Amino acid sequence: MWTLAGQGCWRRRALASWATRAARRGLPGPRPAPTRGAAAESKTPDRSYSSADRKEKIDMSRFSVENTRNFSIIAHVDHGKSTLADRLLELTGAIDKTKNNKQVLDKLQVERERGITVKAQTASLFYDYEGKQYLLNLIDTPGHVDFSYEVSRSLSACQGVLLVVDANEGIQAQTVANFFLAFEAQLSVIPVINKIDLKNADPESVEKQIEKVFDIPSDECIKISAKLGTNVESVLQAVIKRIPPPKVHRKNPLRALVFDSTFDQYRGVIANVALFDGVVSKGDKIVSAHTQKTYEVNEVGVLNPNEQPTHKLLGFLGLLHMEVFNQRLEQEYNASVILTTPTVPYKAVLSSAKLIKEYREKEITIINPAQFPDKSKVTEYLEPIVLGTIITPDEYIGKIMMLCQARRAVQKNMMYIDQNRIMLKYLFPLNEIVVDFYDSLKSLSSGYASFDYEDAGYQTAELVKMDILLNGNIVEELVTVVHKDKAYSAGKAICERLKDSLPRQLFEIAIQAALGSKIIARETVKAYRKNVLAKCYGGDITRKMKLLKRQAEGKKKLRKVGNVEVPKDAFVKVLKTQSDK
Ligand SMILES: Nc1nc2c(ncn2[C@@H]2O[C@H](COP(=O)(O)OP(=O)(O)OP(=O)(O)O)[C@@H](O)[C@H]2O)c(=O)[nH]1
Secondary structure (H helix, E strand, O other): OEEOOOOOOOOOOOOOOOOOHHHHHHOOOOOOOOOOOHHHOOOOOOOEOOHHHHHHHOOHHHOOHHHEEEEEEEEOOOOOHHHHHHHHHHHOOOOOOOOOOOOOOOOOHHHHHHOOOOOOEEEEEEEEEOOEEEEEEEEEOOOOHHHHHHHHHHHOOOOEEEEEEEOOOOOOHHHHHHHHHHHHOOOEEEEEEEOOOOOOOOHHHHHHHHHHHHOOOHHHOEEOEOOOOEOHHHHHHHHHHHOOOOOOEOOOOOEEEEEEEEEEOOOEEEEEEEEEEOOOOOOOEEEOOOOOOEEEOOOOOOOOOOOOOOOOOOOOOOHHHHHHHHHHHHHHHOOOOOOOOOOOOEEEEEOOHHHHHHHOOOEEEEOOHHHOOOHHHEEEEEEEEEEEEEEEEHHHHHHHHHHHHHOOOEEEEEEEOOOOEEEEEEEEEHHHHOOOHHHHHHHHOOOOOEEEEEEEEEEEEOEEEEEEEEOOEEOHHHOEEEEHHHHHHHHHHHHHHHHHHOOOOOOOEEEEEEEOOEEEEEEEEOOOOOOOOOOOOOOOHHHHHHHHHHHHHHHHHHHHHOOOOOOHHHHHHHHHHHOOO
C-alpha cells in the first residue's frame, strides 16, 4: 500500500477500501496565491538522487508533511504528460538518464502497443531544493476521454496539478474538462506549455488562450520541451512553490483514502492511499470505514516506477476503452472475452402500486437491456445525459453540427477561443456518444476536433428494447435499448452489418431485428450450395429431383437446429455503426 502524504509510501496485503469520501473534506482549502511567473522559479542548483543510491540514502522519516507535495499531470491526449513524467523521474534520479526512457510510467503492454496511457500511474520523487529535502508524489493520468474517470480519482489524492498544453495544438477539449475537474477540487493549477521545440509551436498564442479560457495570467505559464528536457527543472520548482503541502495531522487517528488498488497473486490486494491524518506502520490494525472490517498492515513502502499495477474492471466508456480492456484481459489474464453491446443506466418510473411493491421502489435503474421493463409497466423512461465540450477549427463546424443533430444533441453554447477555433457545448443523450461518437468526430474533422463530457443528469425519453435474432434465436449480446425514432434505422443497420460479418454456413441464416414480436428489419445470409448433382451425369430427371428434394429437407433441418457461430470481431463491427444510423 502506498501513502501520498506524511509518512511516505507504503504497501500491504489484503486491504479493502477503508477511508470514506468524508475524508476528502479534510483536503486543503482554496489554493494559495501562486508565485507570479515562471521566471520566479529559482535557478539554485539542486540535488537529486541517483537510482543506485536512492534505496540506501532515502530515509522516509526525513520528509516532513511541509516538505511533501502531491500532484497530478493532466492534459489532453498526446500533449506530453508521460514524456514530462519521464524527465521528472530522470531529474530526481528515480530512473537513470538514458535515451531509452520513453513513457516509463506507461507500464502496461497495451499502453506501449497503442502509445497511450490508459491507467493512472504513480511515482515518488525525492528532490533537494534550497537546502530542504522534498518528497514529490506524482500521478501521471490518461488523456483519452474514455479514461477520464482515472483523472477524477487521481485528483482526490492531490493538492495541485500540472496542466500540460501542446504549444502547437493549444487548448483542446480534455484540457478544458481536466482544468475544471482540478478547479472544482480547489487544486493549484500550474499551466505548462509543452513542445516549444516544434517548428509550428506558438506558445505565446497558447498563453493567451489559457488566460482567456481559464483566467490564469499568462506569466504563470511555464514553457518547456519535455522531449528535450528544456526548462523542466522550473516545473519541479513550481511544484514546490505553488502547490501547498497536504494538511495532515500526524497526531490524530489514522484517516486515509484508497485511490487505487491492485491485486498480486502472492501478496493479495495492494492499495494506494492518500493519508489525511495519523501515521501507519507495519503491524497496525486498521478499519475500513465502508465495511467496518479490520485488517492488519503487513507491509509499508514506497511505490517506485517499477511496480506494475493492474486494475479491476470500472463497464466500458467507449470503443477504445472496450478494445483496450479486452486486450488487457487477454494479455494480462489470458482470458477470452465475450463483448456485449455497451449500455447506459436507464431509469423507468413504475406505473402501479403493485409493481412498486414488487420492485420495492418507484423508479428502477436498468443496467441490463434484457431486463428492460415493458411499456405497459411504466409511466416514463429516463435516459442519462451529458454535457459535451467540442473544440474544433471553424472549417468543420457545419459537419460537426450535423453529427450532433443526428445524435439527438441540443446546443447550449458556442464561443471562439482564438481566431479560428470554436468551443461548442451540447447536451447529449449518453447512449448516443458512448459507442463511437469520438471516432466519428475525429474522422469528419480530419483528427482536429477534440471532445470531452461530464454527467448532466437524466431526461425523459421514448425508449424501446430491440432484439436481434439469428434463425429465430435472440443474440443476448446484441439486445439493446434504442430511441423509438431510431429503432428502424438502427435495426436495419445492425442486420446489414451482421450480414457482412457472418461467415456463410451450410444452411441459410435469417438475421432479424425485432421490437417485441414485431420484426422491423431482416437480412439473409445465403447457404453454401453443395452441388448434389455433380456426379449425376446425363438424363434421368426424376433422379435429379429426388436428390434436390433430399438436399432441401436436410437444409431445413439444419436451419432449425443450426447453431450459428458469430465471430468475436463481428460484435465490434456491428457496434461501431449502430449509433450513426
Ligand atoms: N517535439 C516534441 N514532442 C513531444 C514533446 N513531449 C512529448 N512529445 C511527443 O508527443 C507524443 C505524445 O507524448 P506522451 O508523453 O505519450 O503524451 P501523453 O499526454 O502522455 O499521452 P496520453 O497519456 O496517451 O494522453 C510522443 O510522441 C512524444 O514523443 C516535446 O516536448 N516536443
